[in-house]
Amino acid sequence: MHIQQTLALCQVITLLATATPLPNDKPIYTNYPVASPTTPPTEGGQIPNTPSPSPAPPVEGVNGVASSSPAAVPDDNETLTPSSGTTNTLTPSSPTSTGDASVPYPSGQSVPARVKRFFARDDPDDVFGGPELAVVLNEQRSVAKKYANAVKYLQGVSPGQVDLGFEPNVKLQSASSNATSSMTASSNPPFTSTVVAADTIASQTTTTTMTTTTTTTTTTNNAEPDPSGLVADALIGLTGRRLPARSTSTRIGLTDWISGGMDVLYYGGLNIGTPAQQLTVDFDTGSADLWLPVDCDECTSEQFDADNSQSYSNTGEDFSIQYGTGSVSGTLAQDSVSIGGSSVRGQYFGAVDQESDDFDGNPNSGVMGMAFSSISSSGEQTFFENLISNNAVSSPMFGFHLTRKQASGSTLCLGCVDTSKYNGAISWVPVISKTYWSVGLSGMSALGEGNALSKALVAAIDTGTTLVYVPDSVASDFYAQIPGSSSASQFGPGFYQFPCTSPLQVTLNFASKRFPMNTVDFNLGRTASGSSLCVGGILGMSDDFPDNLAIVGDEFLKSWYSVYDYSNGARVGFASSINNN
Secondary structure, X not given: OOOOOOOHHHHHHHHHOOOOOOOOOXXXXXXXXXXXXOOOOOHHHOOOOOOOOOOOOOOOOOOOOOOOOOOOOOOOOOOOOEOOOOOOEOOOOOOOOOOOOOOOOOOOOOOOHHHOHHHHOOOOOOEOOOHHHHHHHHHHHHHHHHOOOXXXXXXXXXXXXXXXXXXXOOOEEOOOOEEOOOOOOEOOOOOOOOEEOOOOOXXXXXXXXXXXXXXXEXXXXXXOOOOOOHHHHHHHHHHOOOOOOEEEEEEEEEEXXXXXXXXXXXXXXXXXXXXXXXXXXXXXXXXXXXXXXXXXXXXXXXXXXXXXXXXXXXXXXXXXXXXXXXXXXXXXXXXXXXXXXEEEEEEEEEEEEEEOHHHOOOOOOEEEEOOOHHHOOOOXXXXXXXXXXXXXXXXXXXXXXXXXXXXXXXXXXXXXXXXHHEEEEEEXXXXXXXXXXXXXXXXEEXXXXXXXXXXXXXXEEOOOOOOEEEEHHHHHHHHOOOOOOEEOOOOOOOOEEEEOOOOOEOEEEEOOEEEEOOHHHHEEEEOOOOOOEEEXXXXXXXXXXXXXEEEEOHHHHOOEEEEEEOOOOOEEEEEEEHHXX
């Protein structure tokens, strides 16, 4: 689960913080160009630091600019294609940024008044301390608990071969194609559609309903169901049979909970019960259970009133789960659950009556686990797996767009991909274990060249975790690539510091495909006011943390629109986020 803000002191600090803008000359926010296959390196293989360019003209098909090209459909072999001769220079976003399309909060679910204060102020300085340090320490201390069973789940899983080394601007081989990843706009024709189903179904009749809060597409087939086989493959895997082809795709807006200078978690609304009650959940690809507070004396968030639901039933079975930032317990129950136009009757969920104080003050009521049900504490299928089993989604996939320091604008697309939130094509990486959304991590680089890995790791792509965590030995080798870096033990074990003016090109390789990370997200801030050293956002883990595991959280995902696909043997897709525009 995401980093949670638990300390009352930190909330007070956030309330008192001013909105003073950062000086433009502070090296921590210097604009670093991202490695691109078309950007020629200077001597030594490093890309020089360059001034901020003039604002670029709007890209067609992005941020409301129309395009005459047809909507594209991702396929197995699509990869990110950079524009010719361009270098993408990145700048930090602010809470008042307008570059990201705004998605309203779900109908009837205004942001609770008690948490609006967390969206009102940005970090008053560029120092890593106060609220930032508190929430990172909280996550670092407890993230291993969330993955306590990873050793068992990943036993015998092979992440593949490590990349033997790579230069800043070369293409890397993949099993299916030569793939090049970069955070630049695609030279392919831009998209026109805001939401598209990811598979093409022949002879279909489509009705699209637009509201101020969600986008729902209902698809009914008039011919043989799903001749493309995408939905059928997933259905057969879950149910052993094909089901009638009537399905929907739904896009909902997510709210970014911002505290200090950090994007703490992303949450959105769901309806539960009969008549429906509206609550909010943290959508978490790193866990596989849905839980909500019911008759919980210790819980501070809004609760589900089970007594007023005609469709509620409680199994009486014990339910408990340990997350990265706390634990919950109660009993296993069932009720009707819907998100936008997608609904499941009799969805199992944890009716939580005990909650650790780690969750105090959180804006969300509960958690919606979106990993594979093989790791669920309840032993039951997840909400999205039930949608697939009921053929209730147009495609067996969902996509996330996560904003950077913007309360609104993040989206979750169920049964679809939101083409307005990314540029270029989707680059697919195979899932190597149907537990977490896990892929092979074959390389890590801090400066765009070299490899910090001596062996490949299993990387869990986790929307419910904020930073990136790796074994401590890997973190040490990663920061050793940056001249002048060292341990930042003053903050605790696993922290590292580096010169703020370092020409960073932080890159993760999944299945030998390169994916740069925005330096603004990697750089957590200065070690102290006026210091020339900054704290890195890749942290080392020791003790019981598996030595073959990496957890890749929102720090990386803010640079990449991510798609989680149950078909084609299960895979994760990445496309350059509009955050990079």
